[in-house]
Ligand SMILES: NC(=O)c1ccc[n+]([C@@H]2O[C@H](COP(=O)([O-])OP(=O)(O)OC[C@H]3O[C@@H](n4cnc5c(N)ncnc54)[C@H](O)[C@@H]3O)[C@@H](O)[C@H]2O)c1
């Protein structure tokens with residue numbers, strides 16, 4: 057067995073990490089930045105934190121701030137045009153997953169114009185050239201787009217999200233600066249934290265997992281167990297740990313894959329616009345329950361991370377159920393919805409959701425191979 061692991065070439069962590077951007081850019085010979093971000097981050101001053109650093113260093117830039125959550129194909133196409141007229145030689149993906157993923161799509165198409173329709177990038181498209189160099193700067197603690205080889209796009213016409221997996225899109229450098237994630241409101245900390253936890257758990261139990269990815273995934277399950285609730289209540293130290301946990305688990309799942317929670321969450325995001333982390337939070341415990349007999353001893357470590365010191369000696373069936381219950385309880389305690397009707401799903405949506413979840417790239421990483429009927433039944437049980 058041979059394992060492929062792809063990471064950023066360089067990464068900076070800690071409060072003030074964004075101050076390194078100009079020197080790192082100059083060291084690479086870059087002269088002008090194209091910043092991809094969203095209107096909220098522009099209005100609330102997060103973008104200024106980065107542009108102040110660039111201004112002080114005399115580094116020119118242009119800002120593209122039209123990114124919408126669950127970014128649509130059209131947003132990437134708009135960004136490609138703006139990038140071409142900007143005369144920039146590198147990009148800064150500044151935001152949560154939506155701006156960072158849009159940045160990847162723009163960078164890929166700018167370097168591979170034959171994929172200008174965006175839709176043809178679904179799955180593992182055969183792009184020939186690396187993206188325009190990207191600096192990934194997260195402002196949420198969940199997606200880890202700054203270190204992954206994936207980006208997620210909404211096909212607006214078909215009302216579905218799709219995943220592009222392409223080593224050519226990995227940001228060259230990541231800057232994980234908790235000063236940028238502190239400003240998240242409570243609901244966003246919860247949603248993105250549940251996304252990170254889902255990455256950690258799905259990346260831990262996927263058949264592609266191995267010793268190196270397990271180190272990363274399990275450590276982040278522990279970090280999230282200790283810090284997510286505290287971070288949601290405004291503890292900035294815990295928030296800092298969540299920013300690192302998101303990145304660390306991204307190093308694993310980006311390389312080994314995810315599972316059915318993500319496949320089913322993408323379907324909800326595409327059809328109903330449900331925030332990605334909220335959708336994951338609804339689905340994580342029910343899919344863990346569905347998967348539990350296909351996870352070897354791994355739920356012992358999850359139960360242990362969530363506070364059971366005896367999880368390695370209890371009967372396996374008992375501890376598997378306990379792990380599921382602990383995750384369910386966490387989502388309840390955090391106030392995340394626990395049903396899909398709470399986020400607007402109707403009975404008549406379930407067939408379409410099932411079709412999209414069944415063919416989602418992430419579903420292939422699930423430890424138990426689901427049938428359409430089983431996916432349908434999970435959605436049905438969450439009405
Ligand atoms: N590329 C990947 O590997 C990957 C992995 C998981 C998810 N995703 C995708 O990422 C997207 C979700 O990203 P997300 O959950 O980070 O949210 P997001 O980027 O969609 O942002 C959600 C909202 O939060 C606001 N926001 C972001 N940072 C903030 C801050 N610090 N303070 C205040 N407000 C802030 C944004 O302006 C926006 O309004 C989805 O499309 C999802 O499918 C990508």
Ligand SMILES: [Fe+2]
Pocket residue numbers: 199251254255318332
């Ligand atoms: Fe995710």
